[in-house]
Amino acid sequence: MVVVSRFNEDVTRRLLDGAVRALERSGWPAARVDIIWVPGAFELPLAVDRALATGRYRLGVALGAVIRGETPHFEYVASAAAQGLQEASVRSGVPVGFGVLTCDTEEQALARAGGDAGNKGVEAAESAVEMVRVLDTLADGAEA
Numbered sequence: 001m002v003v004v005s006r007f008n009e010d011v012t013r014r015l016l017d018g019a020v021r022a023l024e025r026s027g028w029p030a031a032r033v034d035i036i037w038v039p040g041a042f043e044l045p046l047a048v049d050r051a052l053a054t055g056r057y058r059l060g061v062a063l064g065a066v067i068r069g070e071t072p073h074f075e076y077v078a079s080a081a082a083q084g085l086q087e088a089s090v091r092s093g094v095p096v097g098f099g100v101l102t103c104d105t106e107e108q109a110l111a112r113a114g115g116d117a118g119n120k121g122v123e124a125a126e127s128a129v130e131m132v133r134v135l136d137t138l139a140d141g142a143e144a
Contacts, residue, residue, distance in 0.1 A: 001035075001060050001061070002033060003048050012065055012113075014119065016063055017114070018120075022121070034056075041100055042077050042080055045084025045087070046084070048096055049087075059094060060089070062099060063121055065101040067103055067109055068102075
């Protein structure tokens, strides 16, 4: 399951494309990946938490882009998203790849959404997949 912020959609859609490609390469066919759109990064934790509570998912990926403005709003939104996603993952025991960009400018965000700095959506999906494997290994009693 991938939860994506609609705010800054020009950036988040690129993160989504990268995440879906990475999941496909790891054995999660795109047709089996549920994509859930939410208004903004602040809403990501609630949607992820509710989706994980259904018990239908082995992993989640949260994607958003918080771009600094002229007020402290940036810090509150970024912090709430990070903390809420971490809490949802720990509470459910299901890995959640963190693909929420926190950038000073839209150009920086685009660079991290498939530009010169790679695609953080890919990295978030790969991280979630790796953690599924780690948790499976731990459940089997072997070393990770």
